[in-house]
Amino acid sequence: MNFGVVVFPGTWSDCDFHYVIGEVLHQPVRYVWHRDANLADLDCLILPGGFSYGDYLRAGAIAGRSPVVEALPEFLARGGLILGSCNGFQILCEAKLLPGALVRNECLQYRCQSTHLLVENTDTPFTRAMRPAQVLKMPISHGEGRYVVDQATLADLRRNHQVVFRYCLPDGRLTREANPNGSLDNIAGVINEEGTVLGLMPHPERAAESALGGTDGTLIFTSLLGSLVEDGSFLKG
């Protein structure tokens, strides 16, 4: 299966995703320039972390209207999968491919730290290699990662099991202390209704080698690889 890693002006996790996919997991991967709307050769598209366009307007606001993002509905219609991490999550929300928004951290400061995530839904192409209620360790690095959404949408998200990851303590308890940014309901990651677009604030690419302190992030990729191979939904051909 073929991965694409999108590069916006100001993206910085692009190289890290490219390295993990290509050098750690040995999967085919290429960069996708933000002006490039040709995604025909790709099965899974990554929107990485960074400060696209400096995030001077609103995190992800300008990137959410770029040519590559405008091509995403068609990419999804052809069976593609999209993973947005950090700034990628913010962009997906700005592009209305995911519900809700990511606003300034409650502490009003940037936070780079390790977090623990409770896996709430293992029935997605991104999480099927995980166990229900498994606790993953993954770092965050953001100033605007506080997930907010209106009550009605939150109810929908819960009903549809669209909340995929929530910040928790190492033992899985969902407390205020475990929530690094004040996200509603400790929400760290959500998926669209179709289960094809996942956004999360933590950085799975930074938790993909034991030398760097953990490998829980690779579970997302092994889930994806399994999904795309098993159900034959990948586009290449």
Place this chain on the structure above:
Amino acid sequence: MGGVTSAEPKVTVELALTHGLTADEYDRIIHRLGREPSLTELGLFASLWSEHCAYKHSRVFLRALPTRGPHVLQGPGENAGVVDLGDGLALAFKIESHNHPSFIEPFQGAATGVGGILRDVFTMGARPVAVLDSLRFGPPTDARTRRLIEGVVSGIAWYGNCFGVPNLGGEVGFAPEYAGNPLVNAMAVGLVDARRVFRARADGVGNPVFYVGAKTGRDGIHGATMASATFDEGAEERRPTVQVGDPFTEKLLLEACLEAMATGAVVGIQDMGAAGLACACSEMPARAGTGMEVELDRVPQRETGMTPYEIMLSESQERMLLVVARGREDEVRRIFGRWELDAVEIGRVTDDGVLRVRHHGHLVAEVPVRALAEEAPVYEKPTTPPAGLAELLAFEPLSLPAPDDAGAALLAVLASPGVASKEWVYRQYDQQVGTNSLVLPGSDAGVIRIKGTRKAVALTTDCNARFVSLDPRTGTAMAVAEAARNLSASGARPLALTDCLNFGSPERPEILWQFREAVEGMAEACRALGVPVVGGNVSFYNETLGQAILPTPVVGMVGLIDDAGRRATQWFAEPGDRVALLGPDAVSLGGSEYLAAIHGRVAGRLAPLDLGLERTVQEACRAAIGAGLVRSAHDCAEGGLGVAVAEACVSGPGPVGAELDLPADGRPAVLVLFGEGPSRLVVSVKPEAERHWTELMGEFGVPWRWIGRVGGDRLVARIGGVPVIDLDLATCGRAWREGFARHVS
């Protein structure tokens, strides 16, 4: 300048004085030009001959520093120093101060400090892989200081995080002398192909000169001259001299520059930092023995009506000057266009050694580049030891009453803002982007791996300014020794250093004495430890209303770990491991953290520094780490043995206790526990390696002793069998973890 018809005001000696030049210097300019300078030319000279750019007061002393070594690829004089790492790779790095701007406008001042040092590194062709920052503030009890800390830290965070470079460490120190003049020193480190190191030279007569990056505005004019004067009450009125940063544009500039450099179309490149175009347009040709012509109408500008003086002196950020191989202009334009940046041909390299600046068809400056870049006066001003120093040194700290409860004293020292955990600071910095960070901030040194090799690089900044203030020579040598020790404690062999010499006004003989002593002490330590100086920065005039800072020669050092798997961190990890104190017993409470934190004094003599012993102790430590004998190694520095052991207990991912049994040797407990001295490390040795360790230390012939064992949930210390400290781990941990945040927020 025949035919010059500019509308600029006439230049007089009075005008020159307001530019920070002396009457003598103005005469020298007239003599050199054979006429009076134009206003633009005066601006060029005032900037290039400022202390900040020309090192007028420091140059004679800096000659003492060793700058060569077998792996030095680039020493001082370029945008950054470069050392060879083997495997065809090299490391470019430099530290620089942004003290004055950060005091006037903490957020932007600190942010642009990071921006400037990143550009210095990527102009060498290197991709930045880490930044560190060394900060000094007044006591955090002052609300204004707390605002400064918050502004500086968030400014560093904003710029580095947005740019996408991990912050791997640094220091935060406090002393009353910094209240009116905080220090913000930023260090950047980049990785570069050893055969493709770029230099700031305007080679090749006829080659086009390109301006790339952000547009020029009126911000930061006179930044270099501002940084070359002391502050009075009106410091805040100088806010317009501070530049405004744009880390997003810097990120684009990085990618575009590296891409352009990879094509081979770039001949030379220089950052437009201090003194902007003025500096780049004179230093680049001066280094290459060429000249340069520039046409200011072509310079991208974001304001209208800028005068040539303003355009040449603007310190607008995120700009570079490139010399491009003739015929390859379009390649460069294409790359910068793709990154949506300006890339405009503004001039060309000439053969006559003269900088010619044109504006609206007029020649507004015509100056030999050497006159600007190389002929600034060099002063050797008088030096005298400060009055009262002998009295300070004569003070005997042991004459003060010993603490009733050594445990309570330890908790107080652990919670003092200089010692306590700096997590409040570094959790605001991205520490991991690039996925190379093997050891994050919070250990003796940050460590990053080099992808595609087995190697890793360790990074640190160090300076104990209390020591330097009491004994500039030994204190500075100790800063070099400590930086090297922090690298050795991580398993890294020190390669080279960059220095940021922060001092008061060099026009005062006692400040210049501190400076001279410090540089000579640094030179001695560099030679003894085999660590050359490959670049740095002098920051004078750090004083407000006559109050100078503590002399603060910050040392930024890099070291190499050949096998990234063979490294150590500072925290104890396994119950049952044996604790050793590696190094001599000699310590002193003179200038110690204990004396400052508990008694509010900075006085007394420093412990002796034996540089030969220092070197051997560090070699022994590295050998033990390399042989896999030790689980942890921690420099025994501020706070002495007590703090070093407590930090080893509580600073790791899994806190663990320790029991120490120290010999009764007649010395008071307070000296044994809190005395500070060089060449000492606290090491935890794997039980199965005890014999091997003993043999290895014997081979090196270094002093060492067993002092205890890791385990339990208390920190216990006995001297001659008598308990002097018995604290539960949670209490120690809280004191250390929460001390800083409690002071600053």
